[in-house]
Amino acid sequence: MLYQLKYTGVGRMSHNCFTVVIQYLSVRYPLPKIWKDYVINVNNLDEYVKNEKRFLAKREHIGFFKSFCKKVKTAKKDDIVLTKTSVGVAINKFTYWVYNHDLERIEHNKLDKDCIIMRLSNG
Amino acid sequence: MSKTISNNSRGDNAFALVHLFEFQMDKDWDGSVGESGEILYFTDHDVFVEYNSIEYTPLAITFDQLKEDLSMTSDSINISIDNVNGALTTEALASEWRSNNCKITRIIYTPPSETIGSDVYEFGVSDTKTNPSNVSIYPKLDFADVTDYDAYILFKGIIDTFNASAQVLNGTLTTKFINWNKSYPIRTYNQNEFTSVINAISTEIYWGRQNVT
Numbered sequence: 448m449l450y451q452l453k454y455t456g457v458g459r460m461s462h463n464c465f466t467v468v469i470q471y472l473s474v475r476y477p478l479p480k481i482w483k484d485y486v487i488n489v490n491n492l493d494e495y496v497k498n499e500k501r502f503l504a505k506r507e508h509i510g511f512f513k514s515f516c517k518k519v520k521t522a523k524k525d526d527i528v529l530t531k532t533s534v535g536v537a538i539n540k541f542t543y544w545v546y547n548h549d550l551e552r553i554e555h556n557k558l559d560k561d562c563i564i565m566r567l568s569n570g
Numbered sequence: 571m572s573k574t575i576s577n578n579s580r581g582d583n584a585f586a587l588v589h590l591f592e593f594q595m596d597k598d599w600d601g602s603v604g605e606s607g608e609i610l611y612f613t614d615h616d617v618f619v620e621y622n623s624i625e626y627t628p629l630a631i632t633f634d635q636l637k638e639d640l641s642m643t644s645d646s647i648n649i650s651i652d653n654v655n656g657a658l659t660t661e662a663l664a665s666e667w668r669s670n671n672c673k674i675t676r677i678i679y680t681p682p683s684e685t686i687g688s689d690v691y692e693f694g695v696s697d698t699k700t701n702p703s704n705v706s707i708y709p710k711l712d713f714a715d716v717t718d719y720d721a722y723i724l725f726k727g728i729i730d731t732f733n734a735s736a737q738v739l740n741g742t743l744t745t746k747f748i749n750w751n752k753s754y755p756i757r758t759y760n761q762n763e764f765t766s767v768i769n770a771i772s773t774e775i776y777w778g779r780q781n782v783t
Contacts, residue, residue, distance in 0.1 A: 451743055488590070538618075539627055541627050541629065541658075542628070544708040554708070558654060559655045560655050
């Protein structure tokens with residue numbers, strides 16, 4: 448189509464999909480302050496960016512959200528969408544948005560069977 | 571809303587076309603679709619579209635050409651929608667779609683140009699704000715920001731039938747004229763239909779209608 452996407456935004460080393468989701472959720476819902484060895488502080492999320500590969504490889508992003516979310520089958524707005532390599536937020540029951548680390552922009556994707564949908568326990 | 575197309579959407583050689591789809595469904599089976607969430611909004615655009623404060627979800631959705639003629643047959647459209655791994659089927663089976671209203675709106679518009687730094691995008695950009703303080707903005711085309719566009723209802727009718735696989739949901743949409751009450755046909759007293767004439771008259775039925783005495 449005719450539209451082109453912006454390539455402006457946050458610095459590559461400052462954010463990844465996880466930190467963007469945490470920042471989005473933190474201003475809307477109460478999140479746990481500490482999980483395992485991690486201190487959840489939106490002002491100091493560089494830690495997650497630096498440890499991104501280890502965090503994802505150990506699937507700790509799934510464990511993290513499991514600690515305060517419940518797994519659901521169908522998505523609704525603001526549900527958390529987990530894949531093997533990313534964390535996003537549901538827009539509705541069909542799509543979710545995710546921060547593309549490489550292109551430094553937010554994209555939307557279709558939900559598919561590989562997505563794990565988590566709903567905030569207090570959401 | 572009319573089919574009149576103004577010139578402003580056809581200036582130069584730059585205009586775009588987008589379709590908006592609305593499907594009503596009766597989730598609580600109460601015979602009405604007034605409740606929230608009982609209308610599905612889709613678009614065949616590649617990003618979300620906001621029109622009249624309603625957000626349309628981009629899905630792979632196609633329909634064949636409209637047939638319009640003077641015969642008594644109903645116009646119908648065959649439509650094909652990405653089933654999003656069965657999510658649409660779940661919606662369809664949890665509600666009653668058949669005989670509910672559907673609408674296809676066509677919008678012809680001139681994409682607004684936009685300048686970012688030294689780069690001029692003649693056809694605009696999809697606004698994807700990646701500012702962490704406002705990250706909820708995914709790419710979206712908001713017609714509140716588009717000054718030159720024409721919109722008209724391309725098709726308005728009812729949902730007839732649908733079937734689905736995991737990948738795609740196919741449906742047939744017909745015009746509301748299908749609901750016209752067709753009168754009992756004029757009798758010809760042709761010998762060939764003698765049997766059916768006899769069957770049409772009984773203690774309960776008289777000429778195909780209820781026998782009211």
